Amino acid sequence: MQSEKHKGYVLWGHAILQQKDILRAEKYAASGTITGDNRVIEASGVLDDFDTHEEAETAGLAWVRAWVDNHG
Incomplete structure (x- = not known):
């Protein structure tokens, strides 16, 4: 998980291991979360x-x- 500060928010980039078939290469699903004032502001689904x-x-x-x- 990576994070950074941007315009007063803490931004999080997530990588979620997707292992649908053990015979295929691993894939990672991307998602993101925005937090501010110790609460979740917005979260994406799987991108x-x-x-x-x-x-x-x-x-x-x-x-x-x-x-x-776009929202701030």
Whole structure:
């Protein structure tokens, strides 16, 4: 999980391991969460699947940054 501060919020990018078939390569689902004042402001659902943990976290952070920029 990666986090960063942006416009007074704490943004979180999540990578959730998706192992649908043990014979296939691991995939990571991306999601994001925005927190502020010790509460959840907004959370995405699953955004997409990625090949690496880092790609998924980066996608989650990109989504929450865009959400804050459009709503804040």
